[in-house]
Amino acid sequence: MQTAVIVFPGSNCDRDLAVAFEQATGKKPHMVWHQETSLPAGVDLIGVPGGFSYGDYLRSGAMAAQSPVMRAVADAAAQGRYVFGVCNGFQVLTETGLLPGALMRNAGISFVCRDVRLKVANTQSAFTSLYDADEEILVPVAHHDGNYFADADTLDRLEGEGRVAFRYAEQVNGSARDIAGVLNEAGNVLGMMPHPERRSEAAHGGLDGKRLFDALASAGR
């Protein structure tokens, strides 16, 4: 499986994501600068990393969503390639319209940086197939704007279609219906605020995030 990680000015989890992709696939990801207008040929999985792209100017992810490379990412998503956005990457994917809803300022105003318990709400997706139904996992979060918002109809639809991939199992940021990660309609795009790439090696204190990357690597074969 060939992978790519998008790099924006202000990305700071791009290397972490690249390490997780490489561990899962055995191949070095292509690092793709935001000004590129196309992705390397044969890429099956694209990571949109965490960080503070463009200093979070205007709204988190709003400027990055207008980058030339995001048009190529949207095309790849439409072709069924996997797109995985973490933290700021999730914000970018909602701002581009690849995922519904918006990420707002945390309900408690504070930046939240700690391990949180998550419940795996969908185990049928290519991202979550190695988790058990309703399994609780521990994954770190580090964000200021993680408060997921969508109107009630959209939330009902997401839940009805099994598109909520992860929920918080504790109070974190005020997200509607405790949503921590959502899938697009086709199931090939996932955005989530928690950082599975920061819990994929024994040295991280746990491996709960690793199965997401392993699942993707096996889905791509």
Next chain:
Amino acid sequence: MKARVTITLKNGVLDPQGKAIHHALEGLGFSGVNDVRAGKMIELDLADGTSDAEIEDMCRKLLANTVIENFRIERA
């Protein structure tokens, strides 16, 4: 010519910033504040002849996130 775009959160969208400001005003002894909503204002210096439709397009595509925000355009 100039236009001023005011961006506010939609009704019903929780505004934690506004809440914190409200709380701080109360802390300063201003007891008559019923509610606070924070937004942002963007001033555009535009080429003459820029149409309303074009400014609206700017708002929809970038300046506001219409999932959570409303915008209002005033020509200065």
